[in-house]
Amino acid sequence: MNGIKLLSLDFDGTLIGPWNGTQPEIASGLIDSLEHLRRRGVLIALNTGRTVPLVDQALRIFPFVPDYALTAEREVYRWEGRHWSDVGGWNGRCREAHDDLFREAEPLLEEIRRFVERDTEARPYYEDGLLVGVVAKTGEEMDRIQRFIAGRQACCPDFSSQRNSIYLRFCHRAYDKGSVLNELQRVLTIGPEETFAAGDNFNDLPMLKRSCARWLACPANSVAEVKGVVSAGDGYVAEGAHGYGVVEALAHFLPEAF
Template sequence: MTKIRLCALDVDGTLIDSSLAITEGVARAVDTLEQAGIIPAVVTGRTVKELEVLRARFPYLRYFIVSNGAYAFDSVTGACFYKNLLPLELAKSVVQEAQNYSVMIDIYADGASYVDAAAWANKAAYRVEFLTHPSLGPARIPTEDVGAFLASRTSDVEKLYISFEYLADLEKLHAFCQKLPVDLVVSIHDGLEVNQRGVEKGSGLKALCGLLGILPEETAAIGDGFADIPMLRCAGLPIAMGNAAEEVKAAAKLVAPDHDHDGAAWAIEQILAAQ
């Protein structure tokens, strides 16, 4: 088997369990990757600020692909090595339409999340209590008028994440967005994620391989969500979590235990054993 030199790691549903914690078993396993000379890279839907707890636990992590592939950077040099941002005018169109409904709008930009302040104060109505977790809540910047925030910008954004009080409104906004040149993902929390067309984790991983001079077949990838499928298909050794949907598992060569049973640690053990 080809020697693995790079391992792409999803965060939610993979490195962290259902309580949004990193278990000691998973943490030790990630450490063993680094000790074995395999480069661990974080590939996630989160923003940079939502990764502060993770970065504190693993200070040696250098490469990050965030917002599901919209932006990728080297934390040592600060250099961006890949980006595919949501054009500002498209973001404005979606937000303008979304404001016709009872929603909470998150604008992912500049490594943070700018959230509608009034909706954030009433977050229980939008079923987003999970965002109050210490690893997520502090990354949110309450903003009085997200439309005005976009109007004041001159640069593109990473993505939009829209939460709904009424699921019927999700269907309506989804139908509106389908007419635009964007990619859409409905989250497990019934939120609508709006990305620039073509944004996916696999493109970010390929860019990182190019930066490091590593072949895709020399990579492993571990993930659980639909957004992880392009990353899994790119990797030489793709591993799906046990909590993944069947479509995700179909893109993998191995299936690990779920994220509440240290599945990521098991996956890393298989990577090391295959060396």
């Protein structure tokens, strides 16, 4: 099976979509494919921008519980049968780094807040009273917000962000979908050459590189930047969208498994 032991899969836009009201489309054959690979010993991780509560919410409509959830583009959890548990000390170090970052970045965050509220139709996004991101009206508006931030963040070198379409989450530059995947690989003693990764949007770019996964894929609905990176990494750009593209890519790389 090309030596693949771990799947790192984005959720929204990659495994599921498009949404039809409150229900997303789940590609025919997707769940069967994941279950089949699990029976063959492959571990499966959701690598998502969702937090743990939002992962749990998603799993009420997506009938497959992964072995691991890499959440908010930075934390790693193992499924214990009834609940999620931390894996080692990574999450604690991650939270401490972000606490320090947001204290240091207070002046920058205030600049961002004023710009967003004064000069855009976007809205600031808060968690526990802290500005942690921005939701834009359009992709073009988010481009403009990112340009504004890029012109001011030199004052805070550890400040970064992760973008998924019109959503932007602020973060420490050391934490993204690639670094959290590398941490899971370290814990599992599974290398990039044994890892398949699939995603569709900007925040997936850090894991869609050969230092994270030898086997790269993206569905047809992916942004152009993702398609370019996957192609450059000898990956597979699917003709099918969302989960159909994932099924297609798995069959391409693992024909003997299906």
